[in-house]
Amino acid sequence: MVITYDGSPSTDRAGAPHPEKLTWFSSRLNYLLSRAEYFAAFAVCLVLFFIHITEVRWLPALILFAYIDLVGYIPGLIVFKRSAGKPIPAVFHHLYNGTHNFVSAGIVAGLWAWLIRPEWALLMLPLHLLADRGLLGNFAKPAGEIFE
Numbered sequence: 001m002v003i004t005y006d007g008s009p010s011t012d013r014a015g016a017p018h019p020e021k022l023t024w025f026s027s028r029l030n031y032l033l034s035r036a037e038y039f040a041a042f043a044v045c046l047v048l049f050f051i052h053i054t055e056v057r058w059l060p061a062l063i064l065f066a067y068i069d070l071v072g073y074i075p076g077l078i079v080f081k082r083s084a085g086k087p088i089p090a091v092f093h094h095l096y097n098g099t100h101n102f103v104s105a106g107i108v109a110g111l112w113a114w115l116i117r118p119e120w121a122l123l124m125l126p127l128h129l130l131a132d133r134g135l136l137g138n139f140a141k142p143a144g145e146i147f148e
Helices: 028-051 058-072 074-082 090-099 102-115 120-134
Strands: none
Touching: 028 120, 058 074, 058 090, 058 102, 058 120, 074 090, 102 120
16 A cells, blocks of 8 residues: 555555555655656756757757657557546556656667767757656556556
């Protein structure tokens, strides 16, 4: 069982989960501190990006920024909107989690640098992930949660 921000259990008396109440953090303060940490890292990457903006190749930057949502978020969002609030297949949560993490971004960056070249456009990967967490508060999507 996961404890919610207010300290109440995330399940009802019958043990059914309340997806809107689930959280990965033990308190609201931990959640806010985690977001602040991601925001600080986002700010560092953004400064680096703007320092080197004249060296950025824009087409690769757009591709690197967009693929995360084109593969991991948009398909699940479409299915969720069409589901009228009903649960959607867990594969969409897994796609989201698989593309919205630093391990997969590191693999993509490493392959890109090895097969194409190292470049400042690669900062789009951490910028996307850090903005999702620091600015928007989006973290992993467990399959039992509502997909939004």
